[in-house]
Amino acid sequence: MGKVYLVGAGPGDPELITVKGLRLIQSADVIFYDRLVNDALLDQAKSSAERIYCGKLPHSHPLKQEAINHMLVTYARKKRTVVRLKGGDPFIFGRGGEEAAFLAKEGIAFEIIPGITAGIAAPAYAGIPATHRQYASSVAFVTGHHKSGGKETVDWAKLATGVDTLAIYMGVAGLPHIAAELVRHGRHPSTPVALIEWGTTVGQRTVTTTLRDAAQEAERHEIKNPTMIVVGEVVRLREKLKWFEELEKPWSKIKEAF
Numbered sequence: 614m615g616k617v618y619l620v621g622a623g624p625g626d627p628e629l630i631t632v633k634g635l636r637l638i639q640s641a642d643v644i645f646y647d648r649l650v651n652d653a654l655l656d657q658a659k660s661s662a663e664r665i666y667c668g669k670l671p672h673s674h675p676l677k678q679e680a681i682n683h684m685l686v687t688y689a690r691k692k693r694t695v696v697r698l699k700g701g702d703p704f705i706f707g708r709g710g711e712e713a714a715f716l717a718k719e720g721i722a723f724e725i726i727p728g729i730t731a732g733i734a735a736p737a738y739a740g741i742p743a744t745h746r747q748y749a750s751s752v753a754f755v756t757g758h759h760k761s762g763g764k765e766t767v768d769w770a771k772l773a774t775g776v777d778t779l780a781i782y783m784g785v786a787g788l789p790h791i792a793a794e795l796v797r798h799g800r801h802p803s804t805p806v807a808l809i810e811w812g813t814t815v816g817q818r819t820v821t822t823t824l825r826d827a828a829q830e831a832e833r834h835e836i837k838n839p840t841m842i843v844v845g846e847v848v849r850l851r852e853k854l855k856w857f858e859e860l861e862k863p864w865s866k867i868k869e870a871f
Contacts, residue, residue, distance in 0.1 A: 643664075685716060741847055802824050
């Protein structure tokens with residue numbers, strides 16, 4: 614029997630892959646990878662490795678989740694070393710828990726290799742700490758897919774005033790709703806907001822605004838997914854701490870780094 618490794622590829626900058634994650638990519642017989650995985654990481658695979666694209670573009674999935682689950686099992690039963698390579702961390706909005714549960718049910722050995730999630734990395738590259746002694750003692754990771762079957766899946770009433778920093782994933786389309794709910798439940802309209810598009814990559818850009826104007830600014834700047842939305846007083850630190858824009862982007866030739 615083979616084995617499946619659920620590997621976090623990190624937030625976009627390929628140099629943020631863990632040492633263990635890179636080693637597994639280099640030794641894998643087959644790699645199932647998502648849309649946001651940097652191509653430079655796939656270049657590290659051995660030439661004989663089979664690469665299977667799983668997609669995960671919003672509302673467009675070349676492979677449905679059930680098909681992915683069954684294919685992981687099929688390849689493991691062929692005595693293959695399988696890497697399921699996911700953007701960010703497998704267990705933070707990556708459906709890694711679902712895949713691990715299916716593997717466990719089918720009796721397939723697996724390991725979880727955590728990755729750096731965008732909710733931490735994108736703000737850091739934008740000069741925004743998720744926590745800070747003077748501004749924030751709590752942080753929450755929140756899905757921006759705000760409705761499922763017509764029902765609200767996020768308790769905005771608790772999040773609005775109960776958590777200092779909100780890191781909102783997949784929230785661009787739902788930003789008008791998200792902002793309105795946070796204000797309705799007590800978050801001040803002047804609360805700072807950062808919209809971080811393609812965080813940690815050479816295409817990163819950051820727009821800072823307020824909760825009141827966030828939806829309008831996102832539309833004006835044509836902000837698209839993938840974008841991390843950060844809500845909280847920590848956003849005020851960006852003007853002092855922003856560093857990424859000043860760098861010469863050294864990973865344009867990432868193969869040399871490895």
